[in-house]
Amino acid sequence: MTHSSHWNQGFRRIAGALALLGALAAAPAMAQPAAATHSFGWKGEQFLLDGKPFVIRGGEMHFSRVPREHWRDRLRMMKAMGLNTVGTYLFWNLHEPRPGQFDFSGQNDIAEFVRIAQEEGLWVILRPGPYACAEWELGGFPAWLLKTPDLRIRTSDPRYVAAATRFLGEVGKRLAPLQVAHGGPILMVQVENEYGSFGADHGYMASIRDALRAAGFDGLLYTADGPTPQMLGGGTLPDVLPVVNFGGDPAGAFAELEKFRGRTPRMAGEYYPGWFDHWGEQHHTGQVDNILKDIGWMLERDVSFSLYMFHGGTTFGFMNGANYSDQENRPYQPDTSSYDYGAPLDEAGRPTPAYHALRKLIARHLKPGETLPEVPPSPPMIAIPRIGLTQSAALASLLAEPVRAVRPLAMEQLDQSYGFVWYRTRVPAAKATLEAGDVRDMALLYQDGKPLGAMDRRLGQRSIELDVDAGQLDLLVENMGRINYGRRLVDERKGLLGPVRFAGKPLLEWEMFRLPLDDLSRLSFADGWLEAPAFHRGTFRLRRLGDSYIDMRGWGRGHVWINGHHLGRYWRIGPQQTLLVPAQWLRRGDNEIVVLELEAAARGRSVQGLTDPVFDTP
Incomplete structure (x- = not known):
């Protein structure tokens, strides 16, 4: 801060004080006193609060x-x-x-x-x-x-x-x-x-x-x-x-x-x-x-x-x-939902x-007159009893009217910011390579509901070998988090970025279904278990409340909601294996948990609450 800035600050304090005096003089007798004002600046190597170091x-x-x-x-x-x-x-x-x-x-x-x-x-x-x-x-x-x-x-x-x-x-x-x-x-x-x-x-x-x-x-x-x-x-x-x-x-x-x-x-x-x-x-x-x-x-x-x-x-x-990393084998590095940070x-x-x-x-370095308050008690923690997830709803049940275009559109072009886009096109019968301009960030491929494989941006994958019949091809693409550091963030658009070719020829005429997953109220659950990608629902009762961690070990990859609140992502590759549940998102009596599982091989059917997090890489 320049010396003129100090003078300006002083002038503003004087002007502010005069204005305050005028306001108090004109105010009703019961007016509340104004909050105390302070000055803050610096001189040399010291910050100055009210003129003191x-x-x-x-x-x-x-x-x-x-x-x-x-x-x-x-x-x-x-x-x-x-x-x-x-x-x-x-x-x-x-x-x-x-x-x-x-x-x-x-x-x-x-x-x-x-x-x-x-x-x-x-x-x-x-x-x-x-x-x-x-x-x-x-x-x-x-x-x-x-x-x-x-x-x-x-x-x-x-x-x-x-x-x-x-x-x-x-x-x-x-x-x-x-x-x-x-x-x-x-x-x-x-x-x-x-x-x-x-x-x-x-x-x-x-x-x-x-x-x-x-x-x-x-x-x-x-x-x-x-x-x-x-x-x-x-x-x-x-x-x-x-x-x-x-x-x-x-x-x-x-x-x-x-x-x-x-x-x-x-x-x-x-x-x-x-x-x-x-x-x-x-x-x-x-x-x-x-x-x-x-x-x-x-x-x-x-x-x-x-x-x-x-x-x-x-x-x-x-x-x-x-x-984003320059490592050829790990160019894209999405962050976990936990921001524990050590x-x-x-x-x-x-x-x-x-x-x-x-x-x-x-x-040991307090100033004269400073004291430390006692450390407050830690927030109460509870271990939510094991919950069976006995009802399911297909992710595809949320598909509404598609957006149609000759070539695939990015998520932002679809006026969507987060979540998933379900891309659909038609392919000829062939055993050949499917190639995309880019996949941002994880694509799961299906034909007639049968999983065909995945393309993972973390691994630099933009192509996959397919053996398909003539007919419909579906690609479920998830935004795993936009890059937040470095020059690549300026072009960090999401979805399936074209051109997309199969057997060397461009795939044209696409349908795109928005899946922001910001409202799950349209889901209709039924008893039984559906294979991924699907939502799974369970209910549980609580007598007392506290923060908890939901243990997702045994599941594959997906998302969790408690009473409509989106906790974040889980993924078996770790290191995060649990998701924090704030006490304020729980209620005494009946509660609901919804899990979106995306991996067909996942074996999870229930979840358990813990009082401590788990970080490991299986």
Whole structure:
């Protein structure tokens, strides 16, 4: 922040105070006092809160990954560990699911989350995007942006910038009044996110900065990037404070930051105590000794930090993201529904050994007058009794009127964002190769209900050998999560991408059935068991409530709903073998579970509740 910015902040505080005095003078005698305002800025290597040095001891927690009823409990856990600030992303795709239709209510009520943080004595770092990364579907971008074929997200494309500016304007209406200078807890706001890992278009970054200012964010803005000259150079702006993200060697990271920008506050915008999981890979856990060494180094030097993550929670529904790798045998890497992350607070909100070790470490570095609250009790857990799934309904029963086209259309062209598309065409009798331009991301092939095989994008599969009769060919294609990091996300359209050829000749005349699976009310279940792809239903009764884990070992691959709430994905390849069930989605008395099983060879017929998660790779 420049010296003129400090003067401007001072002028705004004086003007705000005069306006407040005038308002109080004109207000009725019973008017409530306004919330206390604060100043926040920096000078040299220190942040300044009300003009006094302030060290951010932060932790990341995404309100979208935690049921609203748990927000306060999780924030209290954060406070008890010794943190004073919570960082959170907004995910654009949740708040604007369709162009111009905004949702900041219920689970999406970010303003309420910020107010609860303030009530619990925590400051807030706001990360509104428009890009988040975060192992979230398309990095938080709404999929409808990709419906326009040549629109380029994360660039100066005026159509994209206009949409992002509109979204940030809506965010500002709700959150700009909650900045510290206006009586709220928001200390600072991030401009974009790790843009230096993607590009170096400073004009684009300036447009996002300007959109935030126009939205009413008149406080401290910052950028966060990896600690390399390329990332810092591409992702920052001269008039915005830079911070660095890393998972080790804080001394080296801050040396790079100082070489780049000189003397500014040293802050780890993201310090990684753990990591996220991909399907088919090992579960990640943090190394407590390394975490304590790095956080201790920062505490001893009054260096600010934010743990990414303090509490990961769960990526419910279809919202998981994916990575793209240059490995030829594993190019596409979808993320699991669990976002446990090896964080100090586990997926169910319980303190881990890292939590207690960090609490002891932070307690040795408290400022005069600071004390730590007692650690709150952990949320109650229950083991749901074993449930038999005795009724079934075919996935094909949801097929409605198709969209017809000469060539297959991408999911976005069908005005659909998530779930599945059922593609149908006709083939001649032949033993030959079926080839697709691309499969995004998993295709299951059938003829007359008989499974013919699969094409898996994780394995780079775009073709399959078939031996078929003349007639109808069905391909069930699932969006397994859009890429959320790197340059490939700009073209991350889903479905069956053409051209599609069989025996060297193009397959034309397609029918496409949308299956977003956002409403299962049309399903009609009957007693008995149907082979995949099918839904299976069971009921169970509960006398008391608590969080639980549903054990999906013995099943193949699919999705689970409890009382209509979509828990996420399961897959026998692991590492995640259980799905978290929040207590708030259960009820005393009768409950319903629905499982969509996609693998014909799956042997599951029942599920069991557990009080602890299972991570392994069979």
